[in-house]
Amino acid sequence: MKAAVLNAQPGPLEIEDILIDKPGPDEVLLQVKGAGLCHSDLHFMEGLFRTKLPAVLGHESAGIVEAVGENVRYVKPGDHVICCTSIFCGQCRQCLSGHPYRCTNPAATSRPRGSASRLTKHDGTAVDQFARLGGFGEQMLIHQNGVVKITPDMPLDRAALIGCGITTGMGAVFRTAQVPPGASVCVIGAGGIGLAAIQAARIAGAVQVIVVDVSDEKLEVARQLGGTHVVNASKVDNVVEAVRELSDGGVEYSFEAIGLKATSEQAFNMLGVGGTATVIGMVPSTQKLEIRGIDLLAEKKLQGSMMGSNQFRTDMPNMVSMYLDGRLKLDEMVSATLKLEQINEGYAAMKRGEVTRQVIVFD
Ligand SMILES: NC(=O)c1ccc[n+]([C@@H]2O[C@H](COP(=O)([O-])OP(=O)(O)OC[C@H]3O[C@@H](n4cnc5c(N)ncnc54)[C@H](O)[C@@H]3O)[C@@H](O)[C@H]2O)c1
Ligand SMILES: [Zn+2]
Ligand SMILES: [Zn+2]
Structure with missing residues (x-):
């Protein structure tokens, strides 16, 4: 599949053909339909924060479930979903006390150390997924606790924005403050x-x-x-x-x-x-x-405020409802729709401060 890979920090994103594995027991494979450009990815491209390399960046995505692992009951192929970086284990103290966005046990929702990487280059090099999502690719393979099911009435290029920016900004107001x-x-x-x-x-x-x-x-x-x-x-x-x-x-x-x-x-x-x-x-x-x-x-x-102190499995469908009933304006926030190949131009425009939100659409 085609994906935008960060190979060096600082550095641009490079469009590469990489391999994606089949879902493990608790994983879902998605066809990505929309991926928003958030400034956080740019901070990492600029090297202001460190991340494992090479990595597929992107963490503001929505798509359609293509396949699921044997333990997955929450979604099935064909379901429409939004992804969230707040992947919760459901068992740690933070998760159980109403703060799943502060989950302290990421190992529980990642592949065990030493097992095959979800993404690899053709030469076998493991490719990391930024924020354990890696949304700037045609497909995503992630833990089932990183998705929320939404109504198919919601356009997926708009739903993508809810995956980070909308949840973060609205959550900071509704939940954190x-x-x-x-x-x-x-x-x-x-x-x-x-x-x-x-x-x-x-x-x-x-x-x-x-x-x-x-x-x-x-x-x-x-x-x-x-x-x-x-x-x-x-x-x-x-x-x-x-x-x-x-x-x-x-x-x-x-x-x-x-x-x-x-x-x-x-x-x-x-x-x-x-x-x-x-x-x-x-x-x-x-x-x-x-x-x-x-x-x-x-x-x-x-x-x-971390990701708007979200409880995304309930918050995101509420935000979808607010968009569909006209209270949450998303169309007005999108200044450009891009192809994956235009991603560096999109980030250059963000850096120049020229754009509100840009979203990559996949056919
Ligand atoms: N806390 C979280 O969980 C979380 C989640 C997502 C994003 N973020 C962070 O939120 C920040 C904003 O992200 P974004 O995608 O909205 O970025 P953005 O680039 O779209 O927006 C930044 C805005 O700030 C304005 N600006 C720049 N310098 C300014 C100044 N000195 N005074 C007033 N305005 C100024 C720009 O014109 C622009 O409109 C980033 O740092 C991003 O990493 C945090
Ligand atoms: Zn973000
Ligand atoms: Zn947890």
């Missing part, structure tokens, strides 16, 4: 993740949704999707002051959806008393954040 109706919210970064957070804030009933970005085009999309006020960070002297002014002294909830030290600190500094800042962006692993200790006395909180 639990934004209540009437809240004041600021979202910094209006890319795929930020736009999902903005929509979740609107759906949750936030009265004020301030959006900060450096691109007027992104801010315009943000306004259409639920932003009530916009701030172009490249056109104001001080982002924090601009947001504090708009929110009468600071917002109750802020979300950072970029992955930078400066904007993570802005998210904390723009809070009003008792506010909560949630950093969704992947801040480079060696980067430290600085906040003023005295602000903690005002009960301001700084927290992270």
Whole structure:
């Protein structure tokens, strides 16, 4: 099958023909129909975070089940599914206490050490699957606890976006921060993740949704999707002051959806008393954040969010329903549909900040 492989860090993706194994007892083989371009893959292509190489990147995918292993009862061939990196074992303390996205036993849902790799090159080299998914290929072979079944009414190129960006952004608002109706919210970064957070804030009933970005085009999309006020960070002297002014002294909830030290600190500094800042962006692993200790006395909180603290087997079908009933806007978020061969151009456009979400479609 054809797949986009990362062979070096930093490095581009290379389209290669590779081999995919048959499903093991708990595995499902999928025909991929849609794969979204998330900034996380770009961080790895740029070498900001390490990963095993060579690897098929991609982790925001939807497709149709082609074959299943002998223990699989949850799905059957022909079922439509969305994949999620939050593959749960269902047995560890985190899984059993309602936090399956924090599963601490990835070995239970991976092939045993020393067994055949799910993916290999023609010369026998094992190929890793990024996030144990590897979505930038025509097929995926993954553990059954990494998929959720959805209605066939849902277009799969749109369903793919729910696989990471939508679940992460909406989950940060609904689950991690639990934004209540009437809240004041600021979202910094209006890319795929930020736009999902903005929509979740609107759906949750936030009265004020301030959006900060450096691109007027992104801010315009943000306004259409639920932003009530916009701030172009490249056109104001001080982002924090601009947001504090708009929110009468600071917002109750802020979300950072970029992955930078400066904007993570802005998210904390723009809070009003008792506010909560949630950093969704992947801040480079060696980067430290600085906040003023005295602000903690005002009960301001700084927290992270992993994949929107999801419970994806129930959350994702809910998001599908919200798309089908018109509350969740996905079509408006897609700025381009690409072929797999155009993937590096797609990431170059993301790096230049020109696009909201792009999705690869497979015939
Ligand atoms: N926590 C998680 O589980 C999780 C999951 C998925 C993605 N992420 C991370 O979320 C982040 C966002 O991902 P994405 O796919 O939405 O990226 P993206 O590139 O689509 O969006 C980033 C946005 O930030 C804007 N921006 C850049 N610099 C800015 C600045 N200084 N001030 C204001 N705006 C600025 C850009 O114009 C762009 O609109 C990435 O770091 C990604 O790795 C985290
Ligand atoms: Zn992602
Ligand atoms: Zn677990």
